[in-house]
Structure formats: structure tokens, C-alpha cells
Amino acid sequence: MSITSLPKPFRDLEKFVPEWALATEVERGDKRRGSSMEVLADFYNAVLPRFGEIMSHLNGAPAEGMPAEERRLMDLGLTFVEMSFAVERFGQPDVPDAIEAYRLGTVEGTSHVLPKALQKSGA
Amino acid sequence: MTTKTSARWSDRFELGTDPIPVDALTNPEYFALEREKMFRRVWLNVGRAEDLAKPGSYFVKDLDVLRTSLLVARGSDGVIRAFHNVCPHRGNRLVYACSGSAKGLACNFHGWTFDLEGKLVHVPDEGSFSDLRKAERGLVPVATEVWRGFIFINLDCQPKESLPEYLAEIGQDLAEFPFESMELMVTYVMDVKTNWKVFLDAFQEGYHVPYVHKTSLPEGFRGVDVSAMMHLPAVGIYKRHRWFCAPGNPALAPTPTEEEILKHDVRYTLGTAVPPEHQPKGVNRDRVPFWSFDGNVLFPNFFLGTAAGWYWTYHYWPLAVDRTICEARFYAEKPKTAAARVAHEYAKCLFRDAIREDMVRLEGAQQMLGAGVLKEIMLSDEEVMLRHNYRVVEDYVRS
Numbered sequence: 001m002s003i004t005s006l007p008k009p010f011r012d013l014e015k016f017v018p019e020w021a022l023a024t025e026v027e028r029g030d031k032r033r034g035s036s037m038e039v040l041a042d043f044y045n046a047v048l049p050r051f052g053e054i055m056s057h058l059n060g061a062p063a064e065g066m067p068a069e070e071r072r073l074m075d076l077g078l079t080f081v082e083m084s085f086a087v088e089r090f091g092q093p094d095v096p097d098a099i100e101a102y103r104l105g106t107v108e109g110t111s112h113v114l115p116k117a118l119q120k121s122g123a
Numbered sequence: 124m125t126t127k128t129s130a131r132w133s134d135r136f137e138l139g140t141d142p143i144p145v146d147a148l149t150n151p152e153y154f155a156l157e158r159e160k161m162f163r164r165v166w167l168n169v170g171r172a173e174d175l176a177k178p179g180s181y182f183v184k185d186l187d188v189l190r191t192s193l194l195v196a197r198g199s200d201g202v203i204r205a206f207h208n209v210c211p212h213r214g215n216r217l218v219y220a221c222s223g224s225a226k227g228l229a230c231n232f233h234g235w236t237f238d239l240e241g242k243l244v245h246v247p248d249e250g251s252f253s254d255l256r257k258a259e260r261g262l263v264p265v266a267t268e269v270w271r272g273f274i275f276i277n278l279d280c281q282p283k284e285s286l287p288e289y290l291a292e293i294g295q296d297l298a299e300f301p302f303e304s305m306e307l308m309v310t311y312v313m314d315v316k317t318n319w320k321v322f323l324d325a326f327q328e329g330y331h332v333p334y335v336h337k338t339s340l341p342e343g344f345r346g347v348d349v350s351a352m353m354h355l356p357a358v359g360i361y362k363r364h365r366w367f368c369a370p371g372n373p374a375l376a377p378t379p380t381e382e383e384i385l386k387h388d389v390r391y392t393l394g395t396a397v398p399p400e401h402q403p404k405g406v407n408r409d410r411v412p413f414w415s416f417d418g419n420v421l422f423p424n425f426f427l428g429t430a431a432g433w434y435w436t437y438h439y440w441p442l443a444v445d446r447t448i449c450e451a452r453f454y455a456e457k458p459k460t461a462a463a464r465v466a467h468e469y470a471k472c473l474f475r476d477a478i479r480e481d482m483v484r485l486e487g488a489q490q491m492l493g494a495g496v497l498k499e500i501m502l503s504d505e506e507v508m509l510r511h512n513y514r515v516v517e518d519y520v521r522s
Contacts, residue, residue, distance in 0.1 A: 025309065082468075089378065
């Protein structure tokens, strides 16, 4: 079995895993902004017809500590969500007429404490 | 009575209609007065109690606007306290880490050690000091109170009001909102060359929505008439705090992705009207139809947006008259399934893309306000919340 495998019903989406099953918001955002609309549309068009099934499958998996195959499918779903904004709302990879993405320091997770690099107002 | 009638907000709240002097946004002396007379004398939110899960947990918050670094800790008695992050021996910064958990904190200069209640418990070679009374050399405390899990501090040694007295009506309004059932998903931190009030102002009116969000949310936040400007259906002005109700579009058509998302935990995304039966407690005070979210501004620098199934916060921390760090945080109901995590990601990313649109004007505005060409700026009646903020800040500055 390949280490990149998805749950059985989704093996046809396997080819997207290496590039598109991305675990962090920053990686997904970089992928979105670093891709052409053609590439984003190809990914979007391939996954959209399966998105309902993906969500139904993930509905049976816990939010934390799910098996590795479900984790990959969830990451693929998270990436699909990020790319959907480019295709469905903006018609271009990034948000037009907005503050540059690199200027948002992004800290995922439940802690409010900022890492040192983002504590710019420091003593 | 705060719902929209034919009467103008500015008349009903007796805030006048005069232009606003630009000085308040560009003059370093004005900012110095805000810092000394306002920020150092009001209750400020610096974190949430869940970051101090156990006795011994602590975190550090550096606040340039207060010219200090704060150590916020849960003592062995379970009480949350804040201190200036300074060793009383020779003035070294006591804690250099961002957070941690410990029974005691040792200064890394000479090893003076404090417990998490601030008491000085150990001085190496104590006998070399003359007349050192350890009980008098504990950490310098800062007034600290917790409201609904939000930790507030006040640099005034003896605050004139307790936190509940300070929050007053807005605290009561939000008393039942289910903050505890939600958890933080993400923090976005932005360092922007703009005055803190220019930053806040971008988020306390709906006048900008048809322009700034024309691509991301072309028909969101419009009530039933999508051709209309986004007029606020309800506004509340208190002594210092204020709130508005944002209208939502009940006929907002979901995108294909959103259609699937809405089947999994996320019922309503940005711009949609939430029917009364799905509105959480503590929102929509005036029961307006087509409610979307409430924007609550806890004076001076804490914005709290309360919605159905999620909430978000902005903290505007000034560094200078023309520079502000904004911390934006997005909270959602704790996900039970992997599908719910994907659904929340959708709501979060839509929020993030929309606030990036909100922020693009801030530096251009500050640059040109600073050019000194304009002496005053104009506010419409839909910008009444800004008018209130300028009034309250002015009262502190002139006090």
C-alpha cells in the first residue's frame, strides 16, 4: 500500500494527494496563490463532484486522532475549500484589492499566546 | 429603543453632526495623551482563561501601548493574576518565554525566585542584603479580573470601577452568549501603518460593505433588498461601549462548495440572515428581522463579533500614532467530526479573505491624513459608532 493512500472509495483522487493534501492553512494559501487559474480549476473540477461524498465520509471520522487515510482525505477537503474561493468567488487565485497575504501572521490552533516572532511590540 | 426609525442616530444619541478633527488620528501629542490618560486607566483584554488551564500556567503579554510587559498567571490557589514582568531586584525582565507552566519563576540575572502568586520566595545569598524584607519585594501586581473567560487588566493601581461596573450594559447583553462552547481556530496578526482608530473604524460601520466586499460577498449583509446600502437595523450606544446589528440576506445563494458545507455543523456563513430559532442566546437584542451578526465594541480596543455557531475578536494595539498591531481571532463550535473541521475551515477562510479586503484602505488613509491637507473628516449617520468613539476618546484625553 502506498503511504499516500486515501480511504478506499476515494482511490481515484490519489493522484492529487502529494500536491494537494496539505496539512496547514499557510501551505494551502501558498498553494492557492502559487497556482494558475487553470491548475486550480482542474483540481476544483475533479474534486467538486466528490465533495459531498468526502464530507459524508469525514462525518464518520473524529475531529482529532483519525486514521491516517481519513487525515489525508480531510487535508484534501481542507485544500479544496481554500481553492473553492479562488474559483467560486474571486475568479483569480488571490483576493483582489486586499492587504497582501504575507502580511498576515497566521497562528493555527487553540492557544492565544503569540510566538515570539509575532510579539513585535516587545520590550 | 435602538432600532432604526426615521430619526437620525446622531440625534437620538445626542452626538451631533460636526466633522471630526484629523488631529485625533495624526498628532503624536494626541496619541501620547490617549496612552497616558486612557489606555493606562481602562480595562483591557489581554487573553483568555483557557490559556491558563492549570495552577502554575502562565503567559507573557508585551504591550507597547502600556510601555510594559505583563506576566499573567494562575496561582496554586487557582486565581488568575497579572504582574509587571519585572524582577524587583535590579529591574530585569523576569520571564523571557512566551508561556509555560511552573511552580516558581527564577530571574535569569541573579536567581531571585517568585511563586505564581507573585511572592518572593527565594533570594540567593540573602544575608548579603541589608534590610531586605521579602514580603515587600514581591512582583508588582496589576489589577486583574475575568469576565466570561476573558482576562482583563487595568494599569490604574486602584481602578475607579470594577470590571463588571466598567463593562456595565454590554457585559449584561453578552451574559448568555455561548463563548464556552467554542474554541479558537486561528489568530491572524497584522502590523499596519495606521492609527488604531482608523483600524477600528473600518469595522464599526456598514457603509463600506457594498464597495469593499463587492467581490467576496456581493449580496451579503443586505437584508432583503440587495440593491440597498447596508443600513444598520439596530445600534446601541452606551457610556463608552457600543454595538451594532448587521443585517443578513435570507436569500443569499450558496456556492456549490458552500451547499455541502452547510450540511455539516456550519449553518450560516458571513452575510447570511439567521432565522430566530437558530440565533444563539445573547445576540440580536432588538429582535430585528434578517439578523446576521452583532458587532460589539468594548471600549477602547476590543471588538467582539457574535454570530450563530462562531464568534471573532479584534484587538487593536497601538505602537505609535500611525502604527497598530491588530490581532484577529476566529472561534467556532468545538468540532466533533472531521467533516465539521472542513466546514469550519470554509467559514474561517471566508472571514479571512473578507478582512483582508477591509484592511487594504488603512495605510492609504493614514498616509493621506498625515499629509495634512485635510483638517477634518466627514461622517454619515451610518458612521455614528465612529462618532461615539471619537467623543469618548476626546473625553479621556481632555480629562
